[in-house]
Amino acid sequence: MYQTTVQPNLKTIEAFDVERVRQDFPILQRLINGKPLVYLDNAATSQKPYSVIDTVRDYYSMLNSNVHRGVHYLSEQSTLAYEDARLKIKEFLNAISACEIIYTRGATEAINLVAWTYGRTHIAEGDEVIISAMEHHANIVPWQLLCEEKKAKLKVIPMTDEGELIMEEYDKLLSDRTKFVSIVQISNSLGTVNPIREVIRKAHERNIPVLVDGAQGVSHLKVDVQELDCDFYVFSGHKLFGPTGIGALYGKAELLQDMPPYQTGGDMIRSVTFEKTIFNDIPNKFEAGTPNIAGAIGLGAAIDYMKYLKMDEVAKHEKGLLEYATQRLNEIDGVHIIGTAKNKASLISFVMDNIHPHDIGTILDSEGIAIRTGHHCCQPVMQRFCIPATARASFAFYNTKSEIDKLVYGIQKVIRVFG
Amino acid sequence: MSELSELYQEVILDHNKSPRNFRKCETCNHDAEGYNPLCGDHIFVYIDLQGDTIKDISFQGSGCAISKSSASLMTSILKGKTKQEALEMFNKFHEVVTSRIGSEQDLSSLGKLAVFSGVRDYPSRVKCASLAWHTMISALKEEKSASTE
Ligand SMILES: Cc1ncc(COP(=O)(O)O)c(C=O)c1O
Numbered sequence: 036m037y038q039t040t041v042q043p044n045l046k047t048i049e050a051f052d053v054e055r056v057r058q059d060f061p062i063l064q065r066l067i068n069g070k071p072l073v074y075l076d077n078a079a080t081s082q083k084p085y086s087v088i089d090t091v092r093d094y095y096s097m098l099n100s101n102v103h104r105g106v107h108y109l110s111e112q113s114t115l116a117y118e119d120a121r122l123k124i125k126e127f128l129n130a131i132s133a134c135e136i137i138y139t140r141g142a143t144e145a146i147n148l149v150a151w152t153y154g155r156t157h158i159a160e161g162d163e164v165i166i167s168a169m170e171h172h173a174n175i176v177p178w179q180l181l182c183e184e185k186k187a188k189l190k191v192i193p194m195t196d197e198g199e200l201i202m203e204e205y206d207k208l209l210s211d212r213t214k215f216v217s218i219v220q221i222s223n224s225l226g227t228v229n230p231i232r233e234v235i236r237k238a239h240e241r242n243i244p245v246l247v248d249g250a251q252g253v254s255h256l257k258v259d260v261q262e263l264d265c266d267f268y269v270f271s272g273h274k275l276f277g278p279t280g281i282g283a284l285y286g287k288a289e290l291l292q293d294m295p296p297y298q299t300g301g302d303m304i305r306s307v308t309f310e311k312t313i314f315n316d317i318p319n320k321f322e323a324g325t326p327n328i329a330g331a332i333g334l335g336a337a338i339d340y341m342k343y344l345k346m347d348e349v350a351k352h353e354k355g356l357l358e359y360a361t362q363r364l365n366e367i368d369g370v371h372i373i374g375t376a377k378n379k380a381s382l383i384s385f386v387m388d389n390i391h392p393h394d395i396g397t398i399l400d401s402e403g404i405a406i407r408t409g410h411h412c413c414q415p416v417m418q419r420f421c422i423p424a425t426a427r428a429s430f431a432f433y434n435t436k437s438e439i440d441k442l443v444y445g446i447q448k449v450i451r452v453f454g
Numbered sequence: 455m456s457e458l459s460e461l462y463q464e465v466i467l468d469h470n471k472s473p474r475n476f477r478k479c480e481t482c483n484h485d486a487e488g489y490n491p492l493c494g495d496h497i498f499v500y501i502d503l504q505g506d507t508i509k510d511i512s513f514q515g516s517g518c519a520i521s522k523s524s525a526s527l528m529t530s531i532l533k534g535k536t537k538q539e540a541l542e543m544f545n546k547f548h549e550v551v552t553s554r555i556g557s558e559q560d561l562s563s564l565g566k567l568a569v570f571s572g573v574r575d576y577p578s579r580v581k582c583a584s585l586a587w588h589t590m591i592s593a594l595k596e597e598k599s600a601s602t603e
Binding site for chain 1: 458461462467470491492493494495496516517518519520522576578579582
């Protein structure tokens with residue numbers, strides 16, 4: 036079977052050594068505006084290790100050909116590599132079978148797929164769909180449009196001022212009318228880690244299926260879809276140190292089998308006559324057309340890399356970063372952290388007195404520090420906290436405490452400019 | 455990249471801190487709302503147009519230092535100008551903030567607007583600087599809303 040170039044070295048790491056890990060990421064050696072890059076925009080997209088970059092390059096230089104259609108050597112080999120990556124995703128999420136893993140362009144497409152196939156066939160007039168107050172637009176708009184089309188209602192679990200879901204309100208929202216729950220695992224704008232196990236358990240008591248938006252979850256937490264017992268789980272490769280344009284939908288096989296196709300065309304059919312088309316089995320039924328082969332194989336390499344780092348080590352390091360950054364930012368007069376949930380991922384949204392996040396972003400950029408400013412595709416969250424935008428520093432395992440010191444120095448510069 | 459101080463010039467910082475004409479104009483007969491979805495800048499421009507002359511102009515809203523100071527400077531420059539002059543100013547301003555990096559420009563004809571010449575080195579901030587101006591044009595054309603998208 037096709038192996039990525041770097042595989043032989045990727046056993047498991049002995050002990051987590053952040054300086055050593057940083058060497059795996061070429062972009063982290065770059066200067067921005069004459070200063071070493073301090074990349075704190077990992078929730079938007081994460082950087083890629085050599086193993087991913089090399090895997091994609093090797094695929095195009097040595098293996099490129101279409102999948103599932105040729106009898107020639109290259110096509111067979113690229114099909115093997117493409118399906119091998121699906122197996123890696125299956126293991127990464129601990130799904131029962133690889134046929135439960137559907138490749139998509141990312142989390143957004145995966146949610147749309149579920150809304151327009153499962154949703155369209157199971158949600159009718161008068162039904163209700165539950166989401167939360169901290170969803171990304173990608174987990175609001177598909178459901179909103181579906182509800183409009185079906186004359187169904189979208190219900191929203193509210194949150195506290197700390198950015199925690201109010202579970203008693205969730206209990207009240209659940210009813211015989213509820214036909215679907217779609218919930219974010221980790222909020223990209225607040226960092227809150229939601230109690231999704233409980234959300235799922237309560238929905239299942241009423242036989243309501245649950246989709247978990249794991250876009251931010253996969254890079255911070257160990258995910259086990261069987262243990263969670265979620266019905267669907269979605270994520271994007273690019274936030275997991277893999278390529279852009281590839282992601283996955285996990286769905287329980289029995290649900291996927293009953294769902295109509297999303298897009299139609301090549302690869303997703305078994306036989307076509309002008310009278311009738313018979314669709315392929317899952318997962319191919321949902322993968323019409325030539326897929327992002329290089330992306331899928333690159334995502335497989337990213338998952339190998341995560342396995343090599345070990346999720347527990349990553350979580351421990353990130354916890355240290357979050358605690359340190361929270362403490363340092365709280366020490367600065369005029370800085371206010373938005374999102375102070377007890378259970379938080381390594382991400383800090385903040386605002387400053389009389390200084391707009393956009394100005395914070397530009398000044399930090401002059402120091403080589405990349406953060407995100409704006410509404411983070413969560414306009415309802417901004418409305419909830421009555422702010423136009425926030426500045427957000429989001430950390431990955433390759434970030435360091437000294438980078439947090441630079442962030443603090445940068446924020447002090449912001450205060451000097453606007454003081 | 456250019457120096458940060460060229461973007462955040464003293465005049466800009468000053469107008470950001472104490473914006474001029476930051477109020478609702480009671481006698482306004484033209485107004486429009488401007489929104490920049492990327493950063494959440496949100497402003498309202500009010501104009502009291504008498505014949506062809508801008509008798510009074512003011513603004514309200516929230517935004518970054520660049521958008522707020524741009525709105526503030528715009529209102530102080532346009533008060534008393536004709537519609538035609540406002541349009542010419544808009545075109546001039548647009549040129550200042552979008553002209554190619556490094557291109558030589560005669561900044562002397564721009565008066566106070568020249569302080570925004572630093573913006574062109576920050577492509578992501580051009581929309582912040584021009585939001586008020588687009589909104590002003592919408593108000594004059596009675597379009598009610600402007601967006602930088
Ligand atoms: C929580 C959450 N959901 C969904 C998405 C959408 O992901 P993508 O744009 O990769 O499809 C994001 C990306 O920012 C996110 O943070």
